[in-house]
Amino acid sequence: MQAQEFRPARWSPSFFGHDGCHPPTLNAARDGLQCRQLSSTGFGDVFYEMPVHSPYWVRRYNVAVTNARAITQPPHPVDIKLRRVALEWFKRFATKTDFPRLVAVLGKPENGIITKKRRKDILFAFLVHKSATGNFDQLTKHLEHPLIQEHFPFGISDHFERTDWPKVPFEYQRPANHLVHLLIDEIRAAKRTQRFERAAEMTYLFYRRTHVPRLVDDHVMPILNENVELFHTMRQNSEKIFAGREFAAEWRETAASLLRQYDKLMLLDGILNGDARLSKTVVDRRFGVASYYIGQLKKYTKEH
Numbered sequence: 001m002q003a004q005e006f007r008p009a010r011w012s013p014s015f016f017g018h019d020g021c022h023p024p025t026l027n028a029a030r031d032g033l034q035c036r037q038l039s040s041t042g043f044g045d046v047f048y049e050m051p052v053h054s055p056y057w058v059r060r061y062n063v064a065v066t067n068a069r070a071i072t073q074p075p076h077p078v079d080i081k082l083r084r085v086a087l088e089w090f091k092r093f094a095t096k097t098d099f100p101r102l103v104a105v106l107g108k109p110e111n112g113i114i115t116k117k118r119r120k121d122i123l124f125a126f127l128v129h130k131s132a133t134g135n136f137d138q139l140t141k142h143l144e145h146p147l148i149q150e151h152f153p154f155g156i157s158d159h160f161e162r163t164d165w166p167k168v169p170f171e172y173q174r175p176a177n178h179l180v181h182l183l184i185d186e187i188r189a190a191k192r193t194q195r196f197e198r199a200a201e202m203t204y205l206f207y208r209r210t211h212v213p214r215l216v217d218d219h220v221m222p223i224l225n226e227n228v229e230l231f232h233t234m235r236q237n238s239e240k241i242f243a244g245r246e247f248a249a250e251w252r253e254t255a256a257s258l259l260r261q262y263d264k265l266m267l268l269d270g271i272l273n274g275d276a277r278l279s280k281t282v283v284d285r286r287f288g289v290a291s292y293y294i295g296q297l298k299k300y301t302k303e304h
Helices: 028-048 055-071 077-093 099-106 116-132 146-151 156-163 180-193 197-207 214-243 245-272 291-303
Strands: none
Touching: 028 055, 028 077, 055 077, 055 099, 077 099, 099 116, 116 146, 116 156, 116 180, 116 197, 156 197, 180 197, 180 214, 197 245, 214 245, 245 291
């Protein structure tokens, strides 16, 4: 038996309302012609086939949007088609995708496809889902992305306080009560591992440089105090090592160990204080430590 040719499944044109390329408007002839122009120039797969997650499809969708804007101006019936395609993509892939692809499909407000409010809600839900499912590491290199800064200048917690949990085209995981509990869980996990980088980065996403809730302060302050005390104990123990040439072979590692502990203090302090959040600037007398001393430790790690 001869094998049948595989043909990708297509959406029904009614998915777009009416017959797909003939929206019921007073300018239906013109609108239909412009729609057929887009379809006939190679974008039928975007308009009538099921969206897929691949970077290739995302690029195709963006080119289709660009071409639509070249021959039409919003609002236009073709925007409805492109919007429904995008929302279907979010429904299928928003919780699985990466940040660059999500941003690419969100597009720009001036394109007239996704409204600014909907963009903000979708981005918020995506960020919360990644944070709640143990995939926060996928976000860390994007924390300074202009889209996050534009929509959440005071952190995503501020958006939550104003809107609660927004409705979006996809189901996303979130804490049972308040957004802050995601951060508290991360801080507790960091206390066990003594690795506070991710907790500090999550604090920055949630609150940017604003004050954290008292609940965060109550969890972090005892950890900070314990680690400040540990630093000074380590410093005292290191004095005899740095005092004699016979221990010169241990200088570099001893200095590096002290610097790692000091970095930990900076991370913890940054969780509590917005001005110091994720800052690598050494402040004189911070934690009772002179900036000159930190500078000397850095020299030991380079010279010995």
